[in-house]
Amino acid sequence: DIAYLHLSKGLNFVESRPVSKEDLLFDIKEFLRKMEWKAYFHQMQPDENSETDDIHKDLRLRSRKHPQDYSHPLFDEIKTRLMGFITNLNPDKPQSNLTDAEQRGKGWVLKSIRDHKIFITSADKGGATLILDYRTVLDTVKSELEKDKKFTKLETSIEVKMEQTQQKVKEAVLKHHHSNTISEEMKKRITGINSKGNMVHAPEIRLEVPYAYPLYKVHKLSQEQIESKTIPPARLVHATKGGPLYRLDKFVSPYVAKVSRKYCGEEFILDISDQ
Secondary structure: OHHHHHHOOOOOOOOOOOOOHHHHHHHHHHHHHHHHHHHHHHOOOOOOOOOOOOOOHHHOOOOOOOOOOOOOHHHHHHHHHHHHHHHOOOOOOOOOOOOHHHHHHHHHHHHHHHOOOEEEEEOOOOOOEEEEEHHHHHHHHHHHHOOOOOOOOOOOOHHHHHHHHHHHHHHHHHHHHHOOOOOHHHHHHHHOEOOOOOEOOOHHHOOOOOEEEEEEOHHHOOHHHHHOOOOOOEEEEEEOOOOOOHHHHHHHHHHHHHHHHHHHHHHOOOOOOOO
């Protein structure tokens, strides 16, 4: 019952916690840096401002740089006041937004997850919170991965395969860059290779192993099946962010969407009801 009390708050619930002054200062400085760039681009002429026309904004590499030689009295005043406010701030310790029973429920849930006893996730549609037996979830994933028509077992390790795929992407992008099909900036965004042929030091370029997780279709069950705790049908969702094809996919996606909209016309839809 105490676990239900905690989970009833929803999976997006955020527990109150002490505020770190160092974190606040870092966040404010980063916020001001971004605002500085927005102000910088805003004062540029429309034909010079590529900020609003960039269809690949999500491929930008993080930077801690500031606009060179930029200054504006209003922005400088805002910056001074904000930094002064945060510097002199002594945040109070926030009150807990969990009751004692909910705290115990949280502890039970976390321990059960660590011990691989339960698996907690959101339903495929509707946002319901599901509490499943951990072994049931493993069986679901295993049964999906064993479908030969959907998946092929790697002949090498995942690390080797990712490096091979990344190398193929680099070769393809460099080929199009040499033929002036892809710009220098876009080459860097996709591959991380700068104009000198060196890799940039950006966390976005670092490879991460993609993974799959199940989403259970509770909406496919009848009320009687839900009450009898029937395991819903599931589909695997692939989290590919950070994978070797992720940045190439983000580059191609706007062009594919444009072609699809033009080809489909009024019949183009973004999603289906999955009935």
